[in-house]
Amino acid sequence: MNACRIVSLYSGSTGNSFLIQGPDGCILIDAGKSAKQLCAALNDAGVSPDALQAIFITHEHNDHISALSVFLKKHPIPVHLPNACAYKLSADPAVAPHLCPHPPIDTSLVAGMRVTSFPTPHDSRGSVGYRIEIPNAFPQCFCIGYATDIGFVSKEVEAGLTGCQAVILESNHDLDMLVCGRYPDYLKQRILSRRGHLSNPDSAEFAARLCAAGTTSLMLAHLSQENNTPELALDECISAVANEKIQICIAHPNRITEMQL
Numbered sequence: 001m002n003a004c005r006i007v008s009l010y011s012g013s014t015g016n017s018f019l020i021q022g023p024d025g026c027i028l029i030d031a032g033k034s035a036k037q038l039c040a041a042l043n044d045a046g047v048s049p050d051a052l053q054a055i056f057i058t059h060e061h062n063d064h065i066s067a068l069s070v071f072l073k074k075h076p077i078p079v080h081l082p083n084a085c086a087y088k089l090s091a092d093p094a095v096a097p098h099l100c101p102h103p104p105i106d107t108s109l110v111a112g113m114r115v116t117s118f119p120t121p122h123d124s125r126g127s128v129g130y131r132i133e134i135p136n137a138f139p140q141c142f143c144i145g146y147a148t149d150i151g152f153v154s155k156e157v158e159a160g161l162t163g164c165q166a167v168i169l170e171s172n173h174d175l176d177m178l179v180c181g182r183y184p185d186y187l188k189q190r191i192l193s194r195r196g197h198l199s200n201p202d203s204a205e206f207a208a209r210l211c212a213a214g215t216t217s218l219m220l221a222h223l224s225q226e227n228n229t230p231e232l233a234l235d236e237c238i239s240a241v242a243n244e245k246i247q248i249c250i251a252h253p254n255r256i257t258e259m260q261l
Contacts, residue, residue, distance in 0.1 A: 004134055004142055004261060006166055009041035011148075011221040012253035015063050018168060018221075019045055020144060022134040024112025028055045029130060029146055032063045035070035044256050049075045053111040054100075057081035058120070059127035059149060060088045069094045080108055082117070084126025104128055112136060118160035122149040123195040131160050142166070142261075145215075148222040151194040153206045162213050166259060168251070169207060171220040171237065172197035173227040181227050197222070200233050204240035207248075211241050219259050221251040 005021040015032030019042065026047055031038055039049050054077055058064055068079065069092050079098045081089065086101040102108070104119040104126060112135070117128040129147035145164035147157050161167050178188055178199075191197050198206075207218055218241075220233050230250040237248055247260045 003136065004138070004144075005045075006144060006168070006217075006219070006259040006261070007045045008168070008219060008221060008251035008257040008259075009038065009045065010254055010256070011251035012223055012225055013063060014225075014253060015066065016148065016222060017041065017067070018146065019047060020113070020132055021047065022112050023136045025053045025110075026051050027111055027113065027115070027132075028052055030058055030064040031055055031067040031071060032065065033067055035067045035074075038067040038071055041256055045258075052077055054078045054080060054108070056108075056115060056117075056130055057085060057089075058129065058146075059122060059124040060085040061124055061149070064149075065089065068092075072098055078110075080110075080115070080117075082126035082128050085124070087125065116160075118156045119154070120147055120149065120157055121151045121154050121195050123151075123190065123193070124149075129157060129160050131164065144168075145210075148172075148198075150198050151196040152198070153202065158206075158209075161210055161215075164210070164215055166217040166219075166261060167207075167210055167215050168219045168221050168259075169203055169210075170198040170222045171200050171203035171228070171233040172222055173224045174200050174229070174232045177229075177232075178224075178227040183226070191224075191227075197224070200228065200236045203233070204236040207237050208240040208242070211243060211246050215246070217247040217259050217261050219249050219251050219257070223250065223253070225253060
């Protein structure tokens, strides 16, 4: 029986948060938007905020942490994050007591899950992705990979996600929409840089390699609402993967999206 759920509560430039639910409990990856929106999304997913056992932060940009201060006042739980990100968050007295800083490569055992972080290339103080192993979710160990806000597919990202049955992967922008769009040049260059965001073609090419190595479910996440469309990202990925047995979906920016496993 499927005893694992992966739910995007919302994903995009306005806020990101993902729920991972296993047989022994629940964790969040990131906590963007507001505490009110986060709790409403958890309610839509059928999960009480009090059921969460930890929050794992990828990096300190506001679209990944903005709900923390208010949320933790009512729901005090551990917040795992890279050491380099703790400096910004430790200035908030509502957040500081709950911080569990770690090196970029680290493993935590929470809610029956083995959560291992790995460095990701992004323009923040520190940025990581996560590989989550759930030993009792299926007859065999089930592995989930998470990587958004990545300028390119580094060797650490490749190693962190390869072999995962389910993967949440950034597909941020369509190149033509970005280059011809209304963003100022400095912002376009930031997004296109090796510490920016992953384009549709680069995401699709990597997704095809992941599926060849055993990934069976993909969620494309952190789509730009200005420089991408769900249709463009999905079409590019489906074309590259070229396997109708692979489940591929798009994380919605403002409502929950559940992966089919």
